Amino acid sequence: MPLSGEAIRLMNYIDDVSVTLRRVLAFIPSLSPEERARVAEHLRHSKPNAEDVANALAAE
Numbered sequence: 231m232p233l234s235g236e237a238i239r240l241m242n243y244i245d246d247v248s249v250t251l252r253r254v255l256a257f258i259p260s261l262s263p264e265e266r267a268r269v270a271e272h273l274r275h276s277k278p279n280a281e282d283v284a285n286a287l288a289a290e
Contacts (some may be wrong), residue, residue, distance in 0.1 A: 247280075 231242075254269075261269065273279075 258266065258269075
């Protein structure tokens with residue numbers, strides 16, 4: 231069964247998010263421990279996050 235244009239578009243968005251996360255990973259070594267802690271806390275509290283999206287996709 232071929233994918234709809236909307237499904238392909240969503241997969242492209244996911245690819246864009248992956249690129250952004252690779253950029254984040256590249257900058258982490260330049261952060262101080264305090265900055266790392268602040269960024270980690272910000273990431274944990276961001277909504278929606280990847281887990282929220284994965285759960286929505288898995289919901290029936």
